[in-house]
Amino acid sequence: MQNVVEQKVRLEQKKNRLLAEETRLKLKERKMRTRHLIEVGGLVTKAGLDYLATNTLYGALLSIASSLETNQVIKDEWTKIGKTKLDQEQTTKHAVILKFEQEPSSEIRQAVRKYGLKWNKLRTEWYGYVNDLDSLKVELNTAAHNLEIIN
Template sequence: MTRTSLAERMSRLEQQKARLAADEARIKNDERKARTRRLIEAGGLVEKAGLLDLEPNALYGALLSLSAGAKDSARVAEWAKAGGHIFDREAKARDAGREPLTVTFAAVLPTPFTTQLRAAGLRWNKVLHHWEGLADHAAVAALAAEHDGKIQRVRPPVDGETRTAAQ
């Protein structure tokens, strides 16, 4: 059995201490980033609710009155339900006229063109080697025509539509 010297044991302990300090710093950094993200989200919600133009004292007072109501779980459930309905309605309005599409191209595309595809709502699928996403068919068809792309609708026809899968 090999005995370790006091210096070796102290060195190992110092290494462990350094690793723990690095882990603690990483955890604090992650917590700080999560808090910053949450604050940004809260600011976005204040803006979305149309409260951003309120005077700071009025906004703070309004938030304090909400804070008092937040202790009532039934009231919080009502707020969550109302907010969920609004988010659902906005998502449906945003996605109106958009449908799941795939687009394939025979040749490699220039970077500025791929930026246009991303702006249209598509993303590159590395596994299947095609562009896919929820997008406006007419807009993507116009883009695909620029580089001889083949566009395909993913979903089946809806509400009595008659179309082929490769339309």
């Protein structure tokens, strides 16, 4: 009798572990889906189409989907164009770390944010990728800073 009770307890524990694992997997799946949706929205913005009305954008996407069903060549051509453009953007970006000797003014901080740099509170530095490094240098000309470009 004792053995049966122990088996029941072990089975209940297994069941609870499986439920916990299922919950973790569902959360991971939801996070992956959210990330994908954010990336797709980023591509719409990157393509300069985020100004379109929702109905217009949805209609354009439906039109694209029907074009893809009937013509594989279009998909291949779009893939080539997209890859070329994304590769071109990657090669023009420079990894940057920016430190200031003293706290910069709000105008300088706003300019740094405009270039897409982010603040690292732990290391007390700005970091990120910059497309137009020369114009960043011009804007920072008056501020005392240490600009490190990472190759």
